Amino acid sequence: MSIRATGATARRVLLQIRRDPRTIALLLVVPAGLLVLLYFIFDGQEATFQKIGAPLCGLFPFIVMFLITSIAMLRERTSGTLERLMTMPLGKADVLFGYGIAFGLLAALQAIVVCSVGFVALGLDSPHGAWLVGLLAIGNAVLGMALGLLASAFARTEFQAVQFMPAFIFPQLLLCGLFVARDSMAPALDTISYALPLTYAYDALALVTEPGDLGGDFAVDVLVVAGATIASLGLGALTLRRRTE
Amino acid sequence: MATDQPAPPAIAIRDLDVVRGDNHVLHGVSLEVPAGKITGLLGPSGCGKSTLMRSIVGVQIVGGGEIEVLGAAAGSPELRPRVGYVTQAPSVYGDLSVAENLGYFGSLYGVGSDRIATTIGTVGLRGFEGRITGTLSGGQRSRVSLATALLNDPDLLVLDEPTVGLDPVLRDELWRTFGELAKAGTTLLVSSHVMDEAGECDELLLMREGRLLRQTTPAALREETGQQDLGKAFLTVIERSEQPS
Known part of the structure; x- marks a missing residue:
């Protein structure tokens, strides 16, 4: 891995995104817009909006980064650019971290916008600081990116890649405890939820957006999310093959 | 008179077999590509x-x-800066400008902006630096792809159908560049x-259905077959190879 190659790759990915201003606008506006929508859906039910809206601020970047990474990496694979990069003096880590830095920056921007709208304009509460929600959002975005990278290896077309979102992300969203507390689900589902990284991502956000001590649970959550990110990046690196059929 | 030791071949292949699924793509191909020359690899599509x-x-x-390439096993990391490879479909980023594409690949090789400018001139794209690669014609795009492989002045260039879809004038220019x-x-x-x-090549490799029919030169091929037209000469070789001897 070299700093030059990683930096060049991050810069290149950002240049590509800059060429697509509509994507940037969607990235920044859509999560905030959905939060506003949620605010009016739970009209006058402040407690419910707080319970769902506040953690959601930190989950949007996860969802979006999963999607754009799986498409972006699929494009690299199908356009032949990845194969060419693999014949050049460039490490797999340079590709991974290049994307990680570029999309991490985008995720940070997205988190700033959605947290500003949520915690400032819509009056969501963040007893431990909105900045902590923002940091978790960036961490979750990197997790989403790592999972998206891994998923892209199993898609042959963009149609397939888009379907991975309902296939891999929706079940995690449903089981993570955001909509229904996990202990009131069927016991089997509760057990399964322990194996899903988003459960820990959500749990950390729930702790941060509720009053009370963060405690050891929070540390466990953060460690599990970090571990899942590293594991999927490692698995993703395995799918960046120098030699193919 | 003492004979000079012949230079070792740039590429030496012995008994290469490639199987893709049920498809036996290459059957025991053995060949040598001499250093410092243009070797043409000819044969019908799909061979x-x-x-x-x-x-x-x-x-x-x-x-x-x-497969030995420049004295090392094919695909060795030390070969990556020394071998330039251009795929048949242009493998460059369509959403970046010509200069941005070359800037990215150039930074991976660690070459400066003056080298990038020279290379743009070599492939005849001066004046197109600011154009988005995806909006260029097919021929121009493949020249951007070629330029990225020329950037670091590799010892070996492997070019897959670089002149496909180019007009005769450009094709002629490209062959002059190769010369x-x-x-x-x-x-x-x-x-x-x-x-x-x-006819533009120093050496010829004639392939058909996954087998190497001949390693020869244009002059020797004409002499062997008695055909001045190299296309007809190739057909003669094929006919003779199919006759039981």
């Missing part, structure tokens, strides 16, 4: 030219045989399914 080239640059999973590169010491392996390009 295994691209697979052979992918094997040489080390991105193809091979079933058996040995200049060879004169400067670069080894070129250029594939084509158009036999009239064979």
